[in-house]
Amino acid sequence: MKTISGIEELRAEIAECRREGRTIGFVPTMGALHVGHAALMQAAGGRGDVVVVSIFVNPTQFGPGEDFEKYPRNLERDLELCREAGVRLVFVPRGIDMYPSASTTVIHVPELGEGLCGPHRPGHFDGVATIVTKLFHIVTPDVALFGEKDYQQLKVIERLVRELNLPVQVVGCPTVREEDGLAVSSRNAYLSRDERRQASCLYRALAEAAEAMAAGETDSAALIARMTGRVLQAGPAKIDYIAIVDPRTLRAVNPVRGPVRICLAVRIGGCRLIDNVAASPGGPVRREV
Ligand code: AMP
Numbered sequence: 001m002k003t004i005s006g007i008e009e010l011r012a013e014i015a016e017c018r019r020e021g022r023t024i025g026f027v028p029t030m031g032a033l034h035v036g037h038a039a040l041m042q043a044a045g046g047r048g049d050v051v052v053v054s055i056f057v058n059p060t061q062f063g064p065g066e067d068f069e070k071y072p073r074n075l076e077r078d079l080e081l082c083r084e085a086g087v088r089l090v091f092v093p094r095g096i097d098m099y100p101s102a103s104t105t106v107i108h109v110p111e112l113g114e115g116l117c118g119p120h121r122p123g124h125f126d127g128v129a130t131i132v133t134k135l136f137h138i139v140t141p142d143v144a145l146f147g148e149k150d151y152q153q154l155k156v157i158e159r160l161v162r163e164l165n166l167p168v169q170v171v172g173c174p175t176v177r178e179e180d181g182l183a184v185s186s187r188n189a190y191l192s193r194d195e196r197r198q199a200s201c202l203y204r205a206l207a208e209a210a211e212a213m214a215a216g217e218t219d220s221a222a223l224i225a226r227m228t229g230r231v232l233q234a235g236p237a238k239i240d241y242i243a244i245v246d247p248r249t250l251r252a253v254n255p256v257r258g259p260v261r262i263c264l265a266v267r268i269g270g271c272r273l274i275d276n277v278a279a280s281p282g283g284p285v286r287r288e289v
Pocket of ligand 1: 028029030031036037039040145146147148149150173174175176177183184185186
């Protein structure tokens with residue numbers, strides 16, 4: 001495994017892989033790697049000959065007052081996890097190389113970035129779309145793997161790849177969860193013990209709504225009210241949103257007539273947690289834990 005910071009050096013390594021006739025599977029991350037990232041690396045290994053992982057805490061996707069400074073960073077541990085996952089190249093670019101001074105170009109994906117997390121994190125999806133586009137140009141992957149945990153991000157990236165004609169296949173991978181259902185996340189480290197216990201209410205609320213829908217409830221407002229009750233019953237929390245949306249357009253639907261995505265963002269203590277599940281009226285229910 002090689003760890004590379006320079007863009008030109010990375011390009012040279014990629015060119016070498018190409019000369020060997022190997023395809024590239026790519027997993028972009030912000031580090032603080034965990035089993036969710038490892039699952040993406042595994043999936044990348046199944047789809048490409050060479051697995052490339054990037055580790056870059058992207059400043060442009062954090063808003064003012066968000067956790068850019070305190071975002072967990074531990075490169076040594078991250079590299080260990082990559083090594084265990086069979087990664088061949090780890091790209092750890094410098095901020096100044098990814099954003100040469102006075103950078104102004106932004107990739108903006110309208111509509112899909114505007115609902116759900118959009119209003120709560122202004123500029124976030126522009127930051128995501130811009131850094132992912134830049135990474136795709138540098139790494140030139142054949143396939144890139146993203147977690148369904150960040151469902152809105154996945155949809156934004158799928159659209160930008162299609163509309164910018166980028167020659168990369170985007171693959172979404174199922175959310176990896178803790179035993180109690182909480183989606184594994186680098187940000188879970190911010191939770192106190194009590195908050196961590198409380199946070200299991202998020203997946204419970206989502207799973208119960210998916211079950212209620214499978215059993216015939218199609219009134220989104222009723223389902224959202226039930227989820228809201230479940231979350232607030234568990235302890236003090238601020239709900240940014242709980243929404244039932246069309247899985248392609250991310251527009252709210254009511255009543256539910258076909259497959260949907262149930263999405264939420266909730267603040268518990270100082271930690272903003274997001275999660276989502278697929279659901280359909282009449283089922284089936286895909287239990288994830
Ligand atoms: P991040 O480092 O948080 O930017 O995440 C990098 C990639 O890992 C993104 O595609 C995330 O959606 C994905 N990811 C994060 N947590 C999980 C999880 N629990 N299960 C599956 N994928 C995840």
